[in-house]
Amino acid sequence: MDYGKNEVISENFEVQVLPAILSEDFETETVGWESSGAYDTWEWGVPTSGSKKAFSGEKVYATNPAGTYRNDSDMILSAPAIELPEGQARLQFKHWYELESYDYGSYDFAHVYVSTDKENWDSLAEFTG
Incomplete structure (x- = not known):
């Protein structure tokens, strides 16, 4: 009930x-x-x-x-290279940032990229002030 x-x-x-x-x-x-x-x-x-x-x-x-x-x-x-098993993968992390910005944009940025060969990178996220 x-x-x-x-x-x-x-x-x-x-x-x-x-x-x-x-x-x-x-x-x-x-x-x-x-x-x-x-x-x-x-x-x-x-x-x-x-x-x-x-x-x-x-x-x-x-x-x-x-x-x-x-x-x-x-x-x-x-981060150190890791070998992922076949199938879907999930990236999870905790972070804190303080990025400088101004009225019309940001001076500072933070990005999260992944790569399978350390030469070609895919952007997963971007953080701004």
Whole structure:
């Protein structure tokens, strides 16, 4: 019975939950993560500026966890390559950003790209201030 005293019939379903192929909380030494680019300030550590906290635990990857980045920075943070099984795949992540903008647009952008060969990249998302 539901709260309105209506009879409710539910079916049982079994759902297979597959383990994550890559799961990272950044609490232990990171393996395979690489940063590059103009004025690259990506660092792994405890943030003391910006959000000042991690989603879980204490550590994050951030563009200068203790301050800001240069105006003319163009940086990349790459996750380690992973091999996906055939079929559909899903990318899920937590992020925090503070991107500079002005009345008619944005100075700063953040992008999420994927690649199967590290040469050709497909854009999955773009974030602006």
